[in-house]
Amino acid sequence: MNGICALCHKSEKLIDSHFMPKAVYRTISKGFPEYGENIVWISGHEKSAAYTSKQAKKHLLCANCEAAFSKNGEDKVLPFMAKPNGFKLATKIKKFKKLSGVKDEVWYFPSSDDCALGFLYFAVSIAWRLSSTDWSNYGMPETKNSIRDESMLSFSKFLLGETKLPSNTFLAVYVDNQKVDIPSMGFPTVKNHTGYQHIVFNIPGLKFSLLAGNDPGAGILETFSPNKTNVYFVSRSLKTHPDYNFVADFLKTKAVAKGRLAKEFSAKNV
Template structure:
């Protein structure tokens, strides 16, 4: 028995996953290449290794676990990038381009299935919320309670169906480079040019969350009532991926057999 972090009821808690259990098989290497374990980069500990370790914790009651599964995880499980295909990028590339900038193309997502859009929003906010309330140990906490008490409560009530989205914007950048979909990045928050970025990546989709004053006037002019924007890009050619590559090469100690494979120069990066 314990207190469910979402509904706050006393109940038998489920051993919940931070990243959906179903994602891990898609993060492994191709079967014809040996099906290697996913590469895990731990910024807190400053190391990288190949590991099948799944991040779990007794966090939610059965009812709330089912909420997350029904409203978010089942939806993204139909849309993310795997070795056999990437339904979401195919759908977006068929949508009208509203504008392009520095390798990113912003798409009109009004033709996407409304249930899919709502499910992606729900899933993303559930991951940011889980990272915030997670009982991290040692130096591994990549998120550091970044939502703050106000937005943690607002998102918790949204996930419970008690209120609509508050003053926030979610941006989904969907990768067009099929070679770089088997990738996961745990939620983290960082400040750049006075703006706090909340971000995580999973199987070809980068989720970025902006809260309150961090939403720029330009972003507000582009976002609709659903408070979400969809873009596509070749992740290997973006500043985000090249920044991560530089971080791995300069800040991360590589362990085990991974030493033979890293550091890696990102495709499209300058020499």
């Protein structure tokens, strides 16, 4: 269909763009035979869980911008996520330069500027997609304009190649150091703070924690000050992360199973 590209604002033929990369869906549904194609969609907004084959996508970008998202972000990141035949980043991170270790976390510098920028571009592109349009038809709360204007302007310039880095933006990529036996993908959530916003999402084996805003606090600025790309990699167990426990508790106590999933639960309880 023809329309205005949400990123470059040119009148072009628009691509049916996926919110989260199609390759992630494929990895979860096809790459782990023990789970088959039984992807469970968990909606915190609707407090539900159900099997689904639906993928979140919209006519959002022109072919050039969609190609840039693939070339500069997805192609640099997705080969390193957890897959049945291995988890490349979990192995590669051990060769990165170490910054520090805190409790069960070890923080590392990226291996190169190109590595850092690829992961930053990918994270920013996902955050930008969240706020550029409304995805509520896919079980999420209204997402359009959920990220503040100054950050979205900075994100857009970076994604278009007009700036080397998005201003006032910091990324930590958490890399699971345990076996990834339950592949998962989490759509971005936005937590609002006075001087910044915290945007979090995950793909198999990786959790992206993006901070954006004019005043992220002295602690964040001090932590990222030795790093010119504002990107760190963090090795830790994702199953011990508070966000994982929150999701597990949600599934146990609040989520209502629907459709075939509900029938399976009922059969098990008979």
